[in-house]
Amino acid sequence: MRVERFTRIVWILLGAVLILDALIVSITFSINSGVVATFGIGVLYLFYGLCRDRVRASRRKGLLQWMRIPILIGSGLMLLLFAFIAVLGRVDTVSHQEDAVIVLGTALNGEEVTPPLRSRLDVAVEYSTANPDAVIAVAGGQGPGDSITEALAMERYLVSRGVAEDRIMREDRSTSTYENFVFAKRLLHAHFDADCTTAFITNDYHVYRAGEIAEVAGIASTHAHADTPWYGIPVDYVREFLAITKFVLTGR
Structure with missing residues (x-):
């Protein structure tokens, strides 16, 4: 009993x-x-x-x-x-010798980065210090209710943390993780005028699916994780469960 x-x-x-x-x-x-x-x-x-x-x-x-x-x-x-x-x-594979790092976007709070996105950007700052030659591509369009694109908000945050503006490339048209990779790939290939090695940064719960989507988009990429705020863990993991189910069914 x-x-x-x-x-x-x-x-x-x-x-x-x-x-x-x-x-x-x-x-x-x-x-x-x-x-x-x-x-x-x-x-x-x-x-x-x-x-x-x-x-x-x-x-x-x-x-x-x-x-x-x-x-x-x-x-x-x-x-x-x-x-x-x-x-x-939580198992990172970055070598800190990649040509570029792609920071995947997520929702904003107006024009401000939210805690999950800030966590990703803080890891990008650490990466930029460890690999000062790398280009940083911030990827994310404008979501419902946002007054600016995720990419612009991300660039502003990185600059405020001391990252040189000329190292940052904005991909500001995407509305999904798949588009993050596809559009960022085009920018980077145009910048390097050739294939380049890349790493991506996202929150820990998103790493697995992002890696699978990167392969679908034709990008062989290493990765580094950012922590997920504790209060967002239930919602983020449940949402990821739905997203992985969708990915299995649609491939994106």
């Missing part, structure tokens, strides 16, 4: 944490697919926890009994994928 009660409390707390995190991210930044999915999963877990005793007691195939196995299997698969991308995402 104690184990069952503890398990029930865990489901309830997990659901409440996911709902709260989704609300915090939606208020602080914006509403996206990750926020909506995290909120929905939180509601599902909360409902399941509150009704768990009735699920186990029920001997007929009602709604609650039908929910039990899909929730357990789906949660297990998500946890396995989360563990995979979390571990892989």
Whole structure:
């Protein structure tokens, strides 16, 4: 009985944490697919926890009994994928001898870089110090509600941190990770007038998918990870789960 009660409390707390995190991210930044999915999963877990005793007691195939196995299997698969991308995402492969580094964009807060993007840019600053000859390509167009492009905001931040403006190239048309790579590749090839070696920088949860997309875009790239703010982990990982599912189905 104690184990069952503890398990029930865990489901309830997990659901409440996911709902709260989704609300915090939606208020602080914006509403996206990750926020909506995290909120929905939180509601599902909360409902399941509150009704768990009735699920186990029920001997007929009602709604609650039908929910039990899909929730357990789906949660297990998500946890396995989360563990995979979390571990892989923290293994850097950069040599600091690449010709260029591509910093992948993400959402802004008006004209200001958000904490996840700032984390990526701080890693880019560190990279630029370790490899002072490298060109830095900042990639990202203008998202809904933003007053400037992600690339421009990224360039401004890098310059404010001491990176020379003439080392920075702006790719400001892309609206997806695939376009980040495709358009940045065109800029870099035009700049070097030949193939060049590249590294990309993104948050840890995004490294695996970004690497796969880079290959689809024809870029053999090393990578360096940036940390994900703790309060964004649930939403970002759930959103990445959806994005990886999309990538498997569409290749982008």
